[in-house]
Amino acid sequence: xxxxxxxxxxxxxxxxxxxxxxxxxxxxxxxxxxxxxxxxxxxxxxxxxxxxxxxxxxxxxxxxxxxxxxxxxxxxxxxxxxxxxxxxxxxxxxxxxxxxxxxxxxxxxxxxx
Amino acid sequence: xxxxxxxxxxxxxxxxxxxxxxxxxxxxxxxxxxxxxxxxxxxxxxxxxxxxxxxxxxxxxxxxxxxxxxxxxxxxxxxxxxxxxxxxxxxxxxxxxxxxxxxxxxxxxxxxx
Numbered sequence: 001x002x003x004x005x006x007x008x009x010x011x012x013x014x015x016x017x018x019x020x021x022x023x024x025x026x027x028x029x030x031x032x033x034x035x036x037x038x039x040x041x042x043x044x045x046x047x048x049x050x051x052x053x054x055x056x057x058x059x060x061x062x063x064x065x066x067x068x069x070x071x072x073x074x075x076x077x078x079x080x081x082x083x084x085x086x087x088x089x090x091x092x093x094x095x096x097x098x099x100x101x102x103x104x105x106x107x108x109x110x111x112x113x
Numbered sequence: 114x115x116x117x118x119x120x121x122x123x124x125x126x127x128x129x130x131x132x133x134x135x136x137x138x139x140x141x142x143x144x145x146x147x148x149x150x151x152x153x154x155x156x157x158x159x160x161x162x163x164x165x166x167x168x169x170x171x172x173x174x175x176x177x178x179x180x181x182x183x184x185x186x187x188x189x190x191x192x193x194x195x196x197x198x199x200x201x202x203x204x205x206x207x208x209x210x211x212x213x214x215x216x217x218x219x220x221x222x223x224x225x226x
Contacts, residue, residue, distance in 0.1 A: 004156070033213075042202060042216040043157075058213070090156055101147065102214060104156035 001026050004105035006091050012111045013081045021076040021108050023091030031094050032074040033058075033102065034066060036087040043090065049074055081112045115140040119203045119217035126193055126224055134188040134220050136177075136203035144205040146170075146179055146186040147214070151200045160188075160201070195224045 007022045025032065030051045035043040045058030049068040063085060065077045074093075078085060088109050092102040120135040138144065145164045149157040161170030166181035175190045186203060203217040 040218055042218040043214075044216075045213060048213060092157075101159045101162060102157075104158070106154075106156045 003027065004091055004093055004103050006089075006105035006108050008108060009106070010109050012113065013078075014113055015082060017081050018077065018079050019081065019110075020078075021089055021091075021110075022073070023075065023105060024073045025091075025093040025103070026072065027093060027103065028071070029093035029095055029103070030071070032068065033092040033094075034064075034074070034076045035090045035092065036060065036085075037090060037107075038087050046076065046089075078110075081110075083112045086110060086112045115144070115205060115207050115215045117203050117205055117215055117217035119201075119220055121218075121220070122200075123221040123223060126222070128195055128224055128226050129192045130224075132188070132190040132193045132197075132222070134201055134203075134222070136186045136188065136217060138184050138186065138203075138205050140184075140205055140207050140215075142207065143181075144207040146177070147204045147206070148175070148177055148186070148188050149202040149204060149216075151202065151219070153199070157202060193222075193224050195226055198222055198224045 004025045033048040034046040037043050044060045047066040049055045052071045067075045088107050090107050091105040094102045116139045147162045148160040150160045151157045161172040163170040163179035169178045177188045200219045200221045202219045204214045
């Protein structure tokens with residue numbers, strides 16, 4: 001099993017450009033999440049999907065959109081990138097029921113100039 | 114709302130020293146508590162967890178006890194190794210069926226030989 005995979009690993013965008021970060025999991029998990037990690041702020045939840053077909057806003061959703069394409073895949077889109085979105089983005093997944101431990105992907109380092 | 118406060122870093126210790134990283138939380142009811150570890154260039158991995166008061170989570174020589182009376186979940190290890198150098202995150206999950214995690218800001222640990 002690959003676990004949680006993310007693409008790309010690195011990306012540089014200019015202000016105003018758009019892009020989609022891809023995430024897939026092969027653990028048959030129902031719930032998936034997108035976080036951003038910034039120095040001194042820990043991880044903050046952007047959006048999550050409790051199950052296929054549903055998505056909800058997290059703590060910092062402004063400037064982002066998500067799509068739960070199917071049970072395996074959960075993408076994050078930046079429609080018009082801003083320098084404040086420079087961050088490391090992590091995707092995670094978990095079973096719906098159980099001890100709530102989350103499994104994380106390796107991250108995407110995004111720089112917006 | 115829910116929150117997690119953990120000791121500020123960075124923390125630098127010599128190999129074989131005793132480690133404590135403090136973590137306290139604010140939440141109503143009975144959250145589940147976690148410690149995640151992030152090695153350089155990687156995503157977060159679950160280190161240990163506890164799901165009810167007085168439970169002790171343990172893994173790889175690390176331990177943490179869920180203390181409801183002091184709302185704490187301090188991470189300890191008796192003898193650290195260079196390979197323990199990483200960033201450690203305390204987190205909580207609240208309410209059955211709500212899998213969202215609230216993270217602390219992280220503590221960077223460096224072990225010198």
